[in-house]
Amino acid sequence: xxxxxxxxxxxxxxxxxxxxPTAQLLNCNEKFYLIxxxxxxxxxxxxxNFKASKxxxxxxxxxxxxxxxxxxxxxxxxxxxGRIKPIHIFCPxxxxxxxxxxxxxxxTVLNYEIIYTxxxxxxxxxxxxxxxxxxxxxxxxxxxxxTGFKFTQQKKAxxxxxxxxxxxxxxxxYYPLLKNGVDLEFPNGKILHNEDYTTxxxxxxxxxxxxxxxxxxxxxxxxxxxxxLYHEATFLHELIERATxxxxxxxxxxxxxxxxxxxxxxxxxxxxxxxxxxxxxLLEAKTVFENTHLAIEGLxxxx
Amino acid sequence: xxxxxxxxxxxxxxxxxxxxPTAQLLNCNEKFYLIxxxxxxxxxxxxxNFKASKxxxxxxxxxxxxxxxxxxxxxxxxxxxGRIKPIHIFCPxxxxxxxxxxxxxxxTVLNYEIIYTxxxxxxxxxxxxxxxxxxxxxxxxxxxxxTGFKFTQQKKAxxxxxxxxxxxxxxxxYYPLLKNGVDLEFPNGKILHNEDYTTxxxxxxxxxxxxxxxxxxxxxxxxxxxxxLYHEATFLHELIERATxxxxxxxxxxxxxxxxxxxxxxxxxxxxxxxxxxxxxLLEAKTVFENTHLAIEGLxxxx
Numbered sequence: 001x002x003x004x005x006x007x008x009x010x011x012x013x014x015x016x017x018x019x020x021p022t023a024q025l026l027n028c029n030e031k032f033y034l035i036x037x038x039x040x041x042x043x044x045x046x047x048x049n050f051k052a053s054k055x056x057x058x059x060x061x062x063x064x065x066x067x068x069x070x071x072x073x074x075x076x077x078x079x080x081x082g083r084i085k086p087i088h089i090f091c092p093x094x095x096x097x098x099x100x101x102x103x104x105x106x107x108t109v110l111n112y113e114i115i116y117t118x119x120x121x122x123x124x125x126x127x128x129x130x131x132x133x134x135x136x137x138x139x140x141x142x143x144x145x146x147t148g149f150k151f152t153q154q155k156k157a158x159x160x161x162x163x164x165x166x167x168x169x170x171x172x173x174y175y176p177l178l179k180n181g182v183d184l185e186f187p188n189g190k191i192l193h194n195e196d197y198t199t200x201x202x203x204x205x206x207x208x209x210x211x212x213x214x215x216x217x218x219x220x221x222x223x224x225x226x227x228x229l230y231h232e233a234t235f236l237h238e239l240i241e242r243a244t245x246x247x248x249x250x251x252x253x254x255x256x257x258x259x260x261x262x263x264x265x266x267x268x269x270x271x272x273x274x275x276x277x278x279x280x281x282l283l284e285a286k287t288v289f290e291n292t293h294l295a296i297e298g299l300x301x302x303x
Numbered sequence: 304x305x306x307x308x309x310x311x312x313x314x315x316x317x318x319x320x321x322x323x324p325t326a327q328l329l330n331c332n333e334k335f336y337l338i339x340x341x342x343x344x345x346x347x348x349x350x351x352n353f354k355a356s357k358x359x360x361x362x363x364x365x366x367x368x369x370x371x372x373x374x375x376x377x378x379x380x381x382x383x384x385g386r387i388k389p390i391h392i393f394c395p396x397x398x399x400x401x402x403x404x405x406x407x408x409x410x411t412v413l414n415y416e417i418i419y420t421x422x423x424x425x426x427x428x429x430x431x432x433x434x435x436x437x438x439x440x441x442x443x444x445x446x447x448x449x450t451g452f453k454f455t456q457q458k459k460a461x462x463x464x465x466x467x468x469x470x471x472x473x474x475x476x477y478y479p480l481l482k483n484g485v486d487l488e489f490p491n492g493k494i495l496h497n498e499d500y501t502t503x504x505x506x507x508x509x510x511x512x513x514x515x516x517x518x519x520x521x522x523x524x525x526x527x528x529x530x531x532l533y534h535e536a537t538f539l540h541e542l543i544e545r546a547t548x549x550x551x552x553x554x555x556x557x558x559x560x561x562x563x564x565x566x567x568x569x570x571x572x573x574x575x576x577x578x579x580x581x582x583x584x585l586l587e588a589k590t591v592f593e594n595t596h597l598a599i600e601g602l603x604x605x606x
Contacts, residue, residue, distance in 0.1 A: 014380040015346050021376075039376040040343035043318050063408040065379045073324075073342040073372045077317040094408045101404060105366040105397045107447050144410055 001029045001132075003153055003205055005228070006300040008044040009036075010269040010278075012234050012248075013066050020044055020297060021066035022211060022270060024230070025055070026151060029132045033057045034074075035149060035209050041070035042077055048298055052078060057128065059135070060091035061211035062146035068095065072102050079110050086113040090127050090135070092145055093118040121145040124222045129154075138222045140213035142247045148210040150223060156201035158194070165197055207303045208263075212270065214244055215253040220261050228303040229263035230295060232270035233281055251281040255288035265303075269295035304332045304435075306456055306508055308531070309603040311347040312339075313572040313581075315537050315551075316369050323347055323600060324369035325514060325573060327533070328358070329454060332435045336360045337377075338452060338512050344373035345380055351601055355381060360431065362438070363394035364514035365449035371398065375405050382413050389416040393430050393438070395448055396421040424448040427525045432457075441525040443516035445550045451516070453526060455509040461501035468500055510606045511566075515573065517547055518556040528565045531606040533598060536571035536584055554584040558591035572598035 005026045011019035021038025025045070032055045034041070045052050052074065060068045068091075078087070089095070096116055103110065117127050121139055124147075128135040131154065138148030157179035165175070170192070174184055184192040208223040210231045223229060234248035243250050249257075251268060258266035266289050271278050278294060285292040293301065308329045314322035324341025328348070335358045337344070348355050355377065363371045371394075381390070392398070399419055406413065420430050424442050427450075431438040434457060441451030460482035468478070473495070477487055487495040511526040513534045526532060536558075537551035546553050552560075554571060561569035569592050574581050581597060588595040596604065 013383050015349065015376075017349050020346070039373065040346055043323070043343055046318065046320050063405075065376055065405065065409055069372075069376045069379075070342065073318075073368055076368045076372075080316050092408075098404055098408065101401055102366075102368065102372075105395075105401065105447075106368055144408075 001153070001156070002027050003029070003207070003303045004300050005035075005207060005230070005267075005303060006048065006050070007267075007269065007295045007297055008041055008048070009038045010271055010294070010296045011038075011066070012232075012270045012272050013064070014273045015039065016273045018297070019271065019273075021069070023070065024209065024295075025050060026207065028151065028153065031056065031130075031132055033059065033133075033151070035059045036061055036067040036211060037069075037071040037074055038066050039069040042074045044297065053081065053083060056085070056087055058087065058089045058091075059149050059209075060089065060095060061140070061148060061209075062142060062144050063092050063094060063098075064144060064212065067211060071095075072099055075099065075110070075114070076106075076108065079108065079112065083112045086115050088115045088117065088128070090117045090119055090149075119147045121147060124219075136222065138208060138210060138219050140210060140219055141216040142212045142214070146212055148208060148213070148219070148223075150206060150208045150226070152206040153204035155204050158198035158201050161197050161199065170197070205303050210257070212247070213249060214247045215249055215257065220257065223257075223261050223263070225262045226264070228265045228267060228301060229258050229261065230267040230269065231257050233268035233285060234270050234272050236275075236280060236284055251285040252288055255285040255292060258289045258292070263289075264291065265301070266292040267295040267301060268292060304456070304459070306331050306510070306606045307603050308338075308510060308533070308570075308606060309351065309353070310570075310572065310598045310600055311344055311351070312341045313574055313597070313599045314341075314369070315535075315573045315575050316367070317576045318342070319576045321600070322574065322576075324372070326373065327512065327598075328353060329510065331454065331456065334359065334433075334435055336362065336436075336454070338362045339364055339370040339514060340372075340374040340377055341369045342372040342376075345377045347600065356384065356386060359388070359390055361390065361392045361394075362452050362512075363392065363398060364443070364451060364512075365445060365447050366395050366397060366401075367447060367515065370514060374398075375402055378402065378413070378417070379409075379411065382411065382415065386415045389418050391418045391420065391431070393420045393422055393452075422450045424450060427522075439525065441511060441513060441522050443513060443522055444519040445515045445517070449515055451511060451513040451522070451526075453509060453511045453529070456507035458507050459504035461497070461504050464500050464502065473500075508606050513560070515550070516552060517550045518552055518560065523560065523564050526560075526564050526566070529567070531568045531570060531604060532561050532564065532566035533570040533572065534560050535573035536588060537573050537575050539578075539583060539587055554588040555591055558588040558595060561592045561595070566592075567594065568604070569595040570598040570604060571595060
């Protein structure tokens, strides 16, 4: 089952020549989840050859423009392109008013429904659970209310020992029960112990997205032991005062979060426009957490 | 004196791979006027190496998103980049509410002033006159209130016959008066007749921008005898019914407007995303008006 994230934007507040504001596309079992939607995200989707129409879930971390100014255009385009299936948006409540005001003055009546789930910043909660994934909020510490999102795959099915099952002529109709860990007892008294015919499933993997935040232990529990952690790293550590002042993180701090919370892999992004080259941010993070990668436009990371 | 327009976006409602939503940058004597501001206009300015900070005037024709969704990001970036000088925005009145709502929720307090002039669609009027240019609205016929903009250079100074003035030892302090067409009478009774020492100035040139409109004779007078006319040409003429229904124009109609109103040069743009190649639109327009050009991204046209 595919579980990977493609980076559509790696820039902080303002775009620079080769870096766009924040947006990521999560592919979980060929279902697509858009995480934040900076200006020109729809153009990035075109550039990297993704079909916007496949996206059914959108997550907006907070209402700084570099994380949502592309949403109104994205939604408008889907309407013009004939979308009729509903779309789910998880976001701070005022975003609804912002979108509706713009639809109103353009005299746009959407042909599809927007189903809003409003995020809150007092407590991390589960906001979505479907057949593929569970999504929970992460309470970040930024200048305006801001949540990250943790995506965890649904518990996977046990793996069948097909050779053994076929050798014993066990009907395929029992396979779904075995995959779910059920022991089978037949009318003739014969018992199939699940563990003799299946093996442990692959563990469900998790991806945590920490968009804009200062280093704050209070959100560490929400992201413990992630397979992949995306954490903003706006500044080099020499600008830690500026980072704290603006409620952002340095590359070192992002790496420290990965280390402390037991992440297996770290992606860093949201780079300040002051950095013409961003390799120094990577090098700095790697001094603390070796398995760090630059989350830059067009790259896809398996989770 | 420079008077030229650079195209930043040529697409209609939705962006396509190599075409962005509408935006144009007018350079009049090294002062910069942004005309419409579709999503990712700020990225286009970066791409074509224009300094956004040099723009002091913005004109928004109407509140369909492909003409203004890039404005909030553009204004935010200028704030983050330290702008303090005021900016003038000429637009439909509700745009102020749309912008302010987004600034409010991002807790943005601008370091510079936005000076709004609201456009109206009942009468074409002058909305700006500075040392370089006069701007008047054009009342277009679209689905929502929509104005185009006509930019006319201020009347230019008469040209001095420098050789003759120097030969007669006439002080340079009189040159400004002569440039303005004044006859000079000296205390000794000597008279310099202006026409003996100057020649006619170059005529003031004009650029008309007709963003989104159906063919409608009522706006023709506003744009008569333009040096350069930009007119939308969303469809090929075979889709004239669709054009009329959506209050847009065909390439043939754009060319007819140029012909009827006596334009010297026609730029066409706002191409429907259905057209992978846009040369057929050019060929069609040229059958009616030979001096037609495709207004595509990155091209600069002298007016």
